[in-house]
């Protein structure tokens with residue numbers, strides 16, 4: 001797993017610091033945008049979130065049947081404490097332990113995970129999870145990206161990220177299956193309170 005977790009980077013593995021940094025950066029505005037335009041959950045939807053962190057997205061999803069998975073046991077413990085019985089949270093590797101997520105899922109959410117995985121890991125995980133989508137189900141990912149003529153602060157922030165596989169939009173898109181699915185892959189700017197560029201991918205099963 002290509003993730004920096006030593007020295008200062010350890011801070012993001014501790015839920016209270018991770019949450020504080022995210023809120024200061026403007027996470028709530030970004031999530032509202034995602035919720036309204038891309039996640040669009042409906043009551044009763046079966047939702048899987050891989051790399052769910054401390055489970056703070058779940059309260060925004062409404063009345064859904066939710067399963068969250070993360071590699072970090074401390075995040076999973078915090079997710080369980082914060083969400084009670086509103087969802088199920090399991091500690092596991094979304095690349096090698098997808099059998100824990102039976103599906104089919106109406107929505108698979110993958111926010112901030114792909115840039116922690118190398119190409120083989122990411123493509124293998126997406127391939128396995130895409131087979132667990134229901135008819136018209138969607139896999140939605142969001143990650144930091146490099147763009148042409150990028151603002152120098154946005155570029156520096158991407159360089160400093162603990163994930164070591166930040167890609168261009170086309171490199172993210174190449175991780176997704178090309179047959180039997182539709183892929184909408186795009187760059188998004190202005191989601192956070194700081195100069196930053198994201199790549200959003202929405203894979204829809206036909």
Ligand SMILES: C[S@@+](CC[C@H](N)C(=O)[O-])C[C@H]1O[C@@H](n2cnc3c(N)ncnc32)[C@H](O)[C@@H]1O
Pocket residue numbers: 001003022050051052053054069070071072075092093094095110111112113116
């Ligand atoms: C940048 S954080 C994003 C957390 C959350 N999705 C959010 O938006 O706040 C990336 C998360 O992916 C988790 N992670 C990294 N590799 C993973 C893997 N192979 N399987 C499951 N989770 C993983 C990390 O523990 C971390 O919680």
